Amino acid sequence: MDIIFLREVRVDTVIGLYEWERHAPQTIEIDLDIGIPSETPCHSDDIGDTIHYGVVVERLRAILAERHFLLIEALAEHIAHVIRDEFGAPWVRVSVTKLGILAGVKRVGVQIERGNRS
Numbered sequence: 551m552d553i554i555f556l557r558e559v560r561v562d563t564v565i566g567l568y569e570w571e572r573h574a575p576q577t578i579e580i581d582l583d584i585g586i587p588s589e590t591p592c593h594s595d596d597i598g599d600t601i602h603y604g605v606v607v608e609r610l611r612a613i614l615a616e617r618h619f620l621l622i623e624a625l626a627e628h629i630a631h632v633i634r635d636e637f638g639a640p641w642v643r644v645s646v647t648k649l650g651i652l653a654g655v656k657r658v659g660v661q662i663e664r665g666n667r668s
């Protein structure tokens with residue numbers, strides 16, 4: 551399977567379990583590996599045959615501006631659903647990372663995979 555990847559996509563969003571996290575956005579990082587449905591774009595050189603990664607990032611930013619999650623797991627699941635459902639990806643891996651949220655821990659996060667990787 552051919553994969554489009556995006557690394558360290560920084561987005562500001564309201565996320566977290568605790569009251570103090572509900573008042574102001576924090577910066578999170580998202581990594582994506584998106585399976586593309588076929589090898590066609592490698593031969594056709596046509597953006598219409600693949601998933602436009604710029605559109606994916608715009609969609610992510612729009613989601614995170616309007617939806618506020620408690621858990622990074624729930625956010626990752628929602629992103630995976632959108633990428634498969636709206637962009638037609640057969641498989642996706644989503645990592646969500648919080649930066650400097652725990653004392654003595656630089657980064658903490660979750661990684662999920664959804665769909666079939668062939």
Ligand SMILES: Nc1nc2c(c(=O)[nH]1)N=C([C@H](O)[C@@H](O)CO)CN2
Nearest residue numbers: 565566567568620621622623648651
């Ligand atoms: N497995 C998880 N553990 C925790 C989460 C989470 O999203 N998933 N979130 C928090 C708090 O929001 C944290 O970021 C602030 O201390 C704690 N544990």
